[in-house]
Amino acid sequence: MFESLSQRLSGTIERLRGRGRLTEENIRESLREVRIALLEADVALPVVQALIxxxxVRAVGQEVIKSLTPGQALIKVVRDEMTAVMGAQAADLNLNVPSPAVILMAGLQGAGKTTTVGKLAKHLKERRKKKVMVVSADVYRPAAIEQLRQLAEQVDVIFFPSDGSQQPEAIVRAAIEDARKSYVDILIVDTAGRLAIDEAMMAEIKTLHAAANPVETLFVVDSMTGQDAAVTAKAFSEALPLTGVVLTKTDGDARGGAALSVRYITGRPIKFIGTGEKPDGLDVFHPDRIASRILDMGDVLSLVEQVEQQVDKDKAQKLAEKVVKGKKFDLNDMRDQLEQMQNMGGLNGLMDKLPGMGQVPEHVKQQVTGKEVPRMIAIINSMTKKERRNPDLLNGSRRARIARGAGLTPADVNKVMKQYQQMEKMMSKLAGGGMKGLMRGMKGMMGGRGGGMPFR
Structure with a gap:
């Protein structure tokens, strides 16, 4: 998300960063470039005008012109104002009500409502430690009910059954009653979508809202629709008392205009952003972190949180103890590390959170296809247990056999072994207790000669 906007803005900002002095003229010139970048990212015109x-106002005042580092001061102003337009700070769900707290999901067909219900259920169960029930009131699309049942099973939350012969309000009332009896903390209601906003749809969802009396009414919108996302959200906010917005499919949206427009146009906070189809692809929306990502400053806080949630702490502890005791780092250990990286979205999922990615040449970024880590795991899986424990056994004939087993080439196996040797060297330096040695090892691994991506 935000790739094209980030590239344009980071280029403009970088030109200002090193300047010892800024004038009103070159600030105006830079803001013209910022305006064009925002419009090309499909940010709504009123939002662009207000933001610029x-x-x-702040840039030509004392804050920037009189600063000792005016280029950096201007970057801070741009970041602060972007953050303010998107909502200043993360907006939490209001769950401080008698159980069950009802969350109603609304939106157009194809926006990803049902998938988002599953993701939100998993988020609330695992991160908030809540007992969650889900129900579908989409009586027009039987496949939606079955899809939600499967998602509920996948994320291990309670599914309340419904079918197309029932009235949506009757389904919701019955689900609320059952949730009370089952001591459920949160009931999430999936609703029917339409291909466009129409009177019948709005009338039905108003009736459903009255029956459910939800504490949260979230509008689910496809971020790839750009400005239309803000327009649709505004129409729904006029018909329903929305409490927040969920932006979906943000991994497919290189422009990011919706994120910058929705809060300003609707006055409702973006509470979550969704990526991909997997149940864990839902993140709390932090305006300040998103602004940093847009300006190519990375999102290290979210990366740290992701590591905290998804890294297997027991495995990490065992590896640390093994290394400290001076035992050899083997290919089983490397596979564990690769699998944990894959759980965090692979190289693609980590790259957009790292600072300075906007300055990385496009041809280098294109080498990261998302297939690198699975291929490396496939190569290690093609080895015998003995070979994984003793990598020194891997002569030419063994490497050829491993390549055939993984459906790859001996050159690919050689690349994995080179990566392993670099990791093993780094681990041995850590065992020696030298942090400087470890840092040198990491530097060599990341940017050494002949390095680069393991697969193209």
Whole structure:
């Protein structure tokens, strides 16, 4: 998300960063470039005008012109104003009500409502430690009910059955009653979508809202629709008392205009952003972190949180103890590390959170296809247990056999072994207790000669 906007803005900002002095003229020139970048990212025109005006007022004042580092001061102003437009700080769900707290999901057909219900259920169960029930009131699309049943089973939450012969309000009332009896903390209601906003749809969802009396009414919208996302959200916010917005499919949206437009146009906070189809592809929306990502400053906080949640702490502890005791880092250990990286979205999932990615040449980024880590795991899996424990056994004939087993080439096996040797060297330096040695090892692994991506 935000790739094209980030590239344009980071280029403009970088030109200002090193300047010892800024004038009103070169600030205006830079803001023209920022305006064009925002419009090309499909940010709504009123949002662009308001954002540029707010930046200009602060930029030509004492705050930037009189600063000792005016380029950096301007970057801070742009970041602050972007954050303010998107909502200043993360907006939490209001769950401080008698159980069950009802969350109603609304939106157009194809926006990803049902998938988002599954993701939100998993988020609330695992991160908030809540007992969750889900129900589908989409009586027009039987496949939606079955899809939600499968998702509920996948994320291990309670599914309340419904079918197309029932009235949506009757389904919701019965689900609320059952949730009370089952001591459920949160009931999430999936609703029917339409291909466009129409009177019948709005009338039905108003009736459903009255029956459910939800504490949260979340509008689910496809971020790839750009400005239309903000327009649709505004229409729904006029018909329903929305409490927040969920932006879906953000991994497929290189422009990011919806994220910058929705809060300003609707006055409702973006509470979550969804990526991919997997149940764990839902993140709390942090405006300040998103602004940093847009300006190519990375999102290290979210990366740290992701590691905290998804890294197997027991395995990490065992590896640390093994290394400290001076035992050899083998290919089983490397496979564990690769699998944990894959759980965090692979190289693609980590790259957009790292600072300075906007300055990485496009041809280098294109080498990261998402297939690198699975291929490396496939190569290690093609080895025998003995070979994984003793990598020194891997002569030419064994490497050829492993390549055939993984459906790859001996050159690919050689690349994996080179990566392993670099990791093993780094681990041995850690065992020696030298942090400087470890840092040198990491530097060599990341940027050494002949390095680069393991697969193209």
């Amino acid at each position: 005006e707010r930046i200009k």
